Amino acid sequence: xxxxxxxxxxxxxxxxxxxxxxxxxxxxxxxxxxxxxxxxxxxxxxxxxxxxxxxxxxxxxxxxxxxxxxxxxxxxxxxxxxxxxxxxxxxxxxxx
Numbered sequence: 338x339x340x341x342x343x344x345x346x347x348x349x350x351x352x353x354x355x356x357x358x359x360x361x362x363x364x365x366x367x368x369x370x371x372x373x374x375x376x377x378x379x380x381x382x383x384x385x386x387x388x389x390x391x392x393x394x395x396x397x398x399x400x401x402x403x404x405x406x407x408x409x410x411x412x413x414x415x416x417x418x419x420x421x422x423x424x425x426x427x428x429x430x431x432x433x
Contacts, residue, residue: 373406376403
């Protein structure tokens with residue numbers, strides 16, 4: 338069990354670093370696919386986080402990037418509510 342925790346922490350650091358890079362890419366060229374990737378990454382971090390303050394931070398960031406994605410892809414905003422106690426992903430997977 339002690340080996341699992343450092344692996345999760347390393348995964349979180351990698352995802353956070355990737356998000357920093359993606360945010361820079363988004364600032365240069367506002368692309369909805371980049372916003373969608375950021376949303377997914379912050380949702381992954383939310384699911385791995387047990388500390389409520391960090392979890393809330395990731396939820397807020399995921400919601401922000403989801404709004405950016407919606408605005409760029411549809412031109413609309415949506416009201417999102419999140420249940421922090423839920424173990425289910427915040428967004429339903431879709432099949433194309």
